[in-house]
Amino acid sequence: MADLTPGSISRTTGTDLVKRGLADMLKGGVIMDVVDAAQAKIAEDAGAVAVMALERVPSDIRRDGGVARMSDPEMIQGIQEVVSIPVMAKARIGHIAEAQILQALRVDYIDESEVLTPADEAHHIDKWAFDVPFVCGATNLGEALRRISEGACMIRSKGEAGTGNVVEAVRHLRSILGDIRKITTADQAELFDWAKRLQAPLPLVQEIAETGTLPVPMFCAGGIATPADASLVMQLGAQAVFVGSGIFKSSDPTLMAKAIVEATANYLDPDILAKVSRGLGDAMPGLEIGTLETKLSERGW
Amino acid sequence: MALPRIGVLALQGAVDLHVHALERLGVETVEVRRAEDLARVDGLVLPGGESSTISKLLVINELFEPLAERLNEGMPAFGTCAGMIMLASEILDGHDDQLSFGAIDISVRRNAFGRQIDSFETDLSVIGLPESPVHAVFIRAPVVERVGPEVEILAAVEEGQPVACRQGNVLVTSFHPELSPDLRLHELFIKGMAG
DSSP states (O other): OTTOOOOOSOOEESOHHHHHHHHHHTTTOEEEEESSHHHHHHHHHHTOSEEEEOSSOHHHHHHHOSOOOOOOHHHHHHHHHHOOSOEEEEEETTOHHHHHHHHHTTOSEEEEETTSOOSOSSOOOOGGGOSSOEEEEESSHHHHHHHHHTTOSEEEEOOOTTSOOTHHHHHHHHHHHHHHHHHTTOOHHHHHHHHHHHTOOHHHHHHHHHHSSOSSOEEBOSSOOSHHHHHHHHHTTOSSEEESHHHHTSSOHHHHHHHHHHHHHTTTOHHHHHHHHTTOOOOOOOOOGGGOSOOGGGSOO | OOOOEEEEEOSSSSHHHHHHHHHHTTOEEEEEOSHHHHTTOSEEEEOSSOHHHHHHHHHHTTOHHHHHHHHHTTOOEEEETHHHHHHEEEEESOOTTOOOOOOEEEEEETTTTOSGGGOEEEEEEETTEEEEEEEEEESSOOEEEEEOTTOEEEEEOTTSOEEEEEETTEEEESSOGGGSSOOHHHHHHHHHTTO
């Protein structure tokens, strides 16, 4: 080791590359909602790439009503102690202080989430101001690009959380990825119009025209309840999946968690999908979107 | 000599970034998910991702045994971050049932630098790449705590902890060359494939 000159003393943390890089490492994986340390352990044992710590899964938030807030730090720390995979947690839209608390707790990713009750009706969090990376939901490309311009390092479809109904997530994915495909064939003059229509910064629209992808990883969330749902959204172009109520509201969470992990990794292989979909018991009860009193996906702008 | 055909283990993680880096070097790549894919490649890149997840998927996809066999027979391999953990002979702070191939005689500690907020970028001097330092991105990165006598240390962070090692045609890094445009480590791997 004598001839090794030490690396530069300067170590830079909290950079874009470092923040987006963790999202890259989660690709092809499943991020599971968990409400306590025991569930977190089940998720890790099943092969989750990360867990999302929250007080109640979305279907319970939907049922209970009232104001949904950031989780108790004690619960988040309890989960950090039992698992070695990344731990994410949710802050309310626009709630800077909740995000600061989550950063102080050293969570690995903050989800500025419409599943919680928004704290600010006009402003999302300035995510550039944080060293911890943020993931944000989006229903369309304009929303995704506005979140990226605020510093989000990962985008997920919003879907309609807590319903076990994948239709909204599919709509959002198709909308975002479909518009990206259209932009790649647009000429310069049309890009100005795209930026205007999407209400998104022109440089980001131009970047998409050149690269054909979002500048940050694009995951899917909201309503995934079965291994087949996970395969569907991966085939549509999601790079990883978030599963909320779908695991711990099913009749056999351990089995369902493993099956969704296997299905996400092997989303193009119908033989494996058939094998892992067998004998899982009941998936979470689903809800028809048209009957909902509150659409969580309409929160945020 | 024809360029080798290189597989990228495609069970989970930053598979696309490695494929992209290899394609930029003009190498034919194969995404390896099953034993049939493995049979078609001359060498394998094990990407960054979640090592405990990839370990489970190796077993589920019946890939662990065939891959262990290929590595035993001397197939060249390049592991970054989680990939380094999987190629190591010993994992410290691993998941209870986490497997590794022992293709390089090192002990690796998972998440050795801390949580995501401690993830960092730095410039590293790498032996064999004298022109300029390598810009290295460390994400919840592992570190090498013990190296066997056959192992060559190619780079270390300030504390003297090795973060890039080589044993024969097996190359490992704690950091992610696939996240930077600098392709020299991928080139180093390809050059070293001949042994």
